[in-house]
Amino acid sequence: MENYKKIIEDIYLEIKNVEDIGKVPNYIPELSKINPDNFGINITTIDRQNFGIGDFNKKFSIQSVSKIFSLALAYKFEGVNLWERVDVEPSGNPFNSLLQLEADKGKPRNPFINAGAIVVCDVLVGHLKNPKEEFLDFCREISNNESLNYSEKIAHSEKISGFRNIALCNFIKSFGNIKNDVDEVLDFYFHICSLEMSCKELSEIALFLADDNFTTHKGNKVLTMSKAKRMNAILLTCGFYDESGEFAFRVGLPGKSGVGGGIVAIHPDKYCIAVWSPKLNIKGNSFKGMLFLEKFTSKTASSIF
Numbered sequence: 001m002e003n004y005k006k007i008i009e010d011i012y013l014e015i016k017n018v019e020d021i022g023k024v025p026n027y028i029p030e031l032s033k034i035n036p037d038n039f040g041i042n043i044t045t046i047d048r049q050n051f052g053i054g055d056f057n058k059k060f061s062i063q064s065v066s067k068i069f070s071l072a073l074a075y076k077f078e079g080v081n082l083w084e085r086v087d088v089e090p091s092g093n094p095f096n097s098l099l100q101l102e103a104d105k106g107k108p109r110n111p112f113i114n115a116g117a118i119v120v121c122d123v124l125v126g127h128l129k130n131p132k133e134e135f136l137d138f139c140r141e142i143s144n145n146e147s148l149n150y151s152e153k154i155a156h157s158e159k160i161s162g163f164r165n166i167a168l169c170n171f172i173k174s175f176g177n178i179k180n181d182v183d184e185v186l187d188f189y190f191h192i193c194s195l196e197m198s199c200k201e202l203s204e205i206a207l208f209l210a211d212d213n214f215t216t217h218k219g220n221k222v223l224t225m226s227k228a229k230r231m232n233a234i235l236l237t238c239g240f241y242d243e244s245g246e247f248a249f250r251v252g253l254p255g256k257s258g259v260g261g262g263i264v265a266i267h268p269d270k271y272c273i274a275v276w277s278p279k280l281n282i283k284g285n286s287f288k289g290m291l292f293l294e295k296f297t298s299k300t301a302s303s304i305f
């Protein structure tokens with residue numbers, strides 16, 4: 001940890017002053033109100049040591065990062081059958097694209113683009129009696145953190161401006177790959193995206209993907225080792241939409257971004273690291289977040305390759 005700590009401090013100071021060429025997104029009105037200067041980092045090692053710097057304790061909207069947890073829960077329920085509903089291929093298209101779905105007959109390319117995450121939400125709505133509560137319980141259990149919650153404000157803001165997601169869900173339904181009521185699926189999707197966490201909470205909750213022996217405080221295993229390994233493979237190839245190749249190339253870790261400016265990256269058997277900086281590059285990924293992680297894995301020589 002001492003080694004990571006010094007390197008994180010140095011890169012934090014260096015990047016804090018770099019000009020941020022990203023932009024805070026404005027398509028979800030509530031998200032655009034965030035102070036763009038927030039910048040925090042937290043690392044959690046698999047022996048449960050933490051180190052954070054900057055705004056690492058402030059909660060923010062994790063947005064698409066929550067697709068990790070919805071996928072984990074759906075994968076737990078469905079096993080290999082899940083891949084009949086959603087594929088595991090990088091899409092090469094923006095996260096909210098409708099383009100490929102027509103040719104692919106309503107089967108999304110992967111669970112991390114919006115189309116795929118909406119299908120995963122449909123799977124969960126089919127399995128859970130009270131999807132919103134039970135999903136939150138799942139997140140609280142894997143993080144051992146009862147304070148996790150949705151932001152009703154953000155969920156509402158996204159609902160009233162979520163025209164593309166509404167279109168995606170209806171479009172997929174027309175192919176028969178959404179089984180439940182469209183409004184119920186979307187309401188669930190908007191809520192999971194509104195989940196709030198700090199960098200510290202985010203790097204802690206991702207540990208189930210880094211630690212082969214992970215069990216929750218209640219003694220439950222979240223995923224088998226094989227399933228966790230496969231999830232990391234999808235995160236590496238699809239976690240950053242049409243910038244997944246770039247992230248693997250520059251950072252070299254499985255990870256996931258969200259339009260709230262958060263990124264979590266996982267080094268299996270070593271650590272999880274979360275970065276938050278709200279300004280996004282053109283692909284919808286945090287500009288400083290990516291820069292930080294690139295420097296971090298370079299200076300610590302700790303990518304998976």
Ligand code: GLN
Pocket residue numbers: 062063064065095096114158165193257258259260284
């Ligand atoms: N809630 C956002 C959306 O559906 C999530 C997108 C993201 O974080 N990339 O557009």
